[in-house]
Amino acid sequence: MNEAATYAIEDGIATLTLNRPERLNAFNNDLVSAALAALERAAADPAVKALIITGEGRGFCAGADLAGIVPSAEGINAAMRDLYNPLILAIDRFPKPTVSAINGVAAGAGVGLALATDIQVAARSASFVLTFGPQLGLVPDLGVTWFLPRAIGRARSRALALLGDKLPADKACEWGLIWQVVDDAECLATARMIAGRLAKGSAETFFEIRRLLDAAETRELDAQLDDERETQIGLITRPAFAAGVANFLGKRTS
Structure with a gap:
């Protein structure tokens, strides 16, 4: 380089x-x-x-x-x-x-x-x-x-x-x-x-957080809520969410 x-x-x-x-x-x-x-x-x-x-x-x-x-x-x-x-x-x-x-x-x-x-x-x-x-x-x-x-x-x-x-x-x-x-x-x-x-976190999730925060600057609340919902639906099937839930539940029962 x-x-x-x-x-x-x-x-x-x-x-x-x-x-x-x-x-x-x-x-x-x-x-x-x-x-x-x-x-x-x-x-x-x-x-x-x-x-x-x-x-x-x-x-x-x-x-x-x-x-x-x-x-x-x-x-x-x-x-x-x-x-x-x-x-x-x-x-x-x-x-x-x-x-x-x-x-x-x-x-x-x-x-x-x-x-x-x-x-x-x-x-x-x-x-x-x-x-x-x-x-x-x-x-x-x-x-x-x-x-x-x-x-x-x-x-x-x-x-x-x-x-x-x-x-x-x-x-x-x-x-x-x-x-x-x-x-x-x-x-x-x-x-x-x-x-x-x-x-240690999910790069995909962090990218979506950044995108949503930037988009919120010029959006109405209802449009932002729709985007949050659609993004959650996409992320909830990803391994990071399953791992996070398992870790959270494990801490609660320990």
């Missing part, structure tokens, strides 16, 4: 590590291509039960490396269409649970990368900053405008995007942007612990 990203599997957990620490793991085409290849590999591997995304060194992802992008509308269009947007969709549609271990700054597109995962664990020194509008004259991308208001609401999203202020990890957690903040030395270990818990 391209050294711009590394990939390893241990105990059923795949770890995708952005590996451009000298650039705070800023995106370039090589890194995104490597990440896409790793996601495809992990999705197809039955030994992988959960996925962690993290960064090497002191940064999670500093957004796009402007030195590595063709400075033209055509070049940016092609990179976003063929690489960057497919990366976010691949994470959002990944068939197994995903966890981000945000070990340092997440800036610009790095915020979208973090928020695309199911569960976010951040180091206490980590921060989030949207550099697009205030510094670059661009709109947030890589799904930031989709994920952000759903997580923290209209007022906070607009202020972060328009002002470009740095949001510390503790405040991000308080606002509901991420799940958990831990001491820096515990970030990856905590993400691994969470991924290990997820790996």
Whole structure:
């Protein structure tokens, strides 16, 4: 695999590590291509039960490396269409649970990368900053405008995007942007612990939970209830439900 990203599997957990620490793991085409290849590999591997995304060194992802992008509308269009947007969709549609271990700054597109995962664990020194509008004259991308208001609401999203202020990890957690903040030395270990818990569950069920929660954003209650019912009917015949019932009943009688 391209050294711009590394990939390893241990105990059923795949770890995708952005590996451009000298650039705070800023995106370039090589890194995104490597990440896409790793996601495809992990999705197809039955030994992988959960996925962690993290960064090497002191940064999670500093957004796009402007030195590595063709400075033209055509070049940016092609990179976003063929690489960057497919990366976010691949994470959002990944068939197994995903966890981000945000070990340092997440800036610009790095915020979208973090928020695309199911569960976010951040180091206490980590921060989030949207550099697009205030510094670059661009709109947030890589799904930031989709994920952000759903997580923290209209007022906070607009202020972060328009002002470009740095949001510390503790405040991000308080606002509901991420799940958990831990001491820096515990970030990856905590993400691994969470991924290990997820790996013991049914990936199919977790995928349906994610799908239903996202669908609820734009649905009426009756449509959501119908979808819940139909999904339950499909899942109730699966081995995970039978195993869960047997385990539950076993605990009650022990």
